[in-house]
Amino acid sequence: MxxxxxRKQFLLKFTEFPQSxxxxxxFTHPEVYDTYILTLPSLSAKGHAKMLGIQLTKLMLRLxxxxxxxxxxxxxxxxxQYNDYKPAKKALDYMANNGISERFNGAINVSLSELPEFxxxxxxxIRCNASLPYFYFCNNEFxxxxxxxxxxxxxxxALNKKTDxxxxxxxxxxxxxxxxxxxxxxxxxxxxxxxxxxxxx
Numbered sequence: 451m452x453x454x455x456x457r458k459q460f461l462l463k464f465t466e467f468p469q470s471x472x473x474x475x476x477f478t479h480p481e482v483y484d485t486y487i488l489t490l491p492s493l494s495a496k497g498h499a500k501m502l503g504i505q506l507t508k509l510m511l512r513l514x515x516x517x518x519x520x521x522x523x524x525x526x527x528x529x530x531q532y533n534d535y536k537p538a539k540k541a542l543d544y545m546a547n548n549g550i551s552e553r554f555n556g557a558i559n560v561s562l563s564e565l566p567e568f569x570x571x572x573x574x575x576i577r578c579n580a581s582l583p584y585f586y587f588c589n590n591e592f593x594x595x596x597x598x599x600x601x602x603x604x605x606x607x608a609l610n611k612k613t614d615x616x617x618x619x620x621x622x623x624x625x626x627x628x629x630x631x632x633x634x635x636x637x638x639x640x641x642x643x644x645x646x647x648x649x650x651x
Contacts, residue, residue, distance in 0.1 A: 452548045452568065453559040460521060460557035468586045468595065470523045480595065482607040483614045487634065488626040489603050495577070495638040495645075496537070498602050503569030505624045506604065507562055512620035513613075515589045518565065520572070521557040522583030528554055531579040535646030538578035541571035573602055580649035600644060601634045 466480040492498030588595045593613040596606040608614035
């Protein structure tokens with residue numbers, strides 16, 4: 451299940467959630483204990499999108515997380531950028547069909563039962579629409595924060611030592627692999643360009 455939460459209401463509860471304001475140069479980010487960049491042995495972007503949703507759900511289950519909250523670091527709307535590239539268009543339609551309007555810039559609460567499908571579309575939304583804000587997610591206890599970059603890698607941070615130990619153990623029970631070199635890159639095309647990625651100028 452997907453539920454919308456107003457930006458103001460969400461940030462009143464999660465005061466340290468990553469935020470940035472270009473006008474004031476103000477940036478908020480919690481102090482993290484450790485961070486991991488995780489990838490998957492995928493052969494295609496389409497297969498990666500599906501596997502990412504399944505494995506992230508499995509990872510969260512191992513951490514006893516029952517839901518995740520997603521929010522952009524700026525006030526930009528989720529559906530700010532239109533893209534007719536087929537997977538990106540499907541992602542936009544998925545969001546709209548779940549009640550996300552063109553002007554909505556609040557948080558989205560995603561249950562673990564819906565997470566595989568949500569991530570499958572979320573992957574294409576952030577991979578192809580370069581004008582969107584950078585999106586982060588957290589659990590209800592705010593012990594884990596994460597994001598998925600345009601290359602489809604999972605950036606996951608533990609906010610305390612106990613959670614860090616749990617994350618290390620949970621990773622071993624999934625197909626996630628630590629990215630060597632800690633540098634993200636496009637592994638699904640021969641060129642460095644990301645197919646379907648566009649920006650509003």
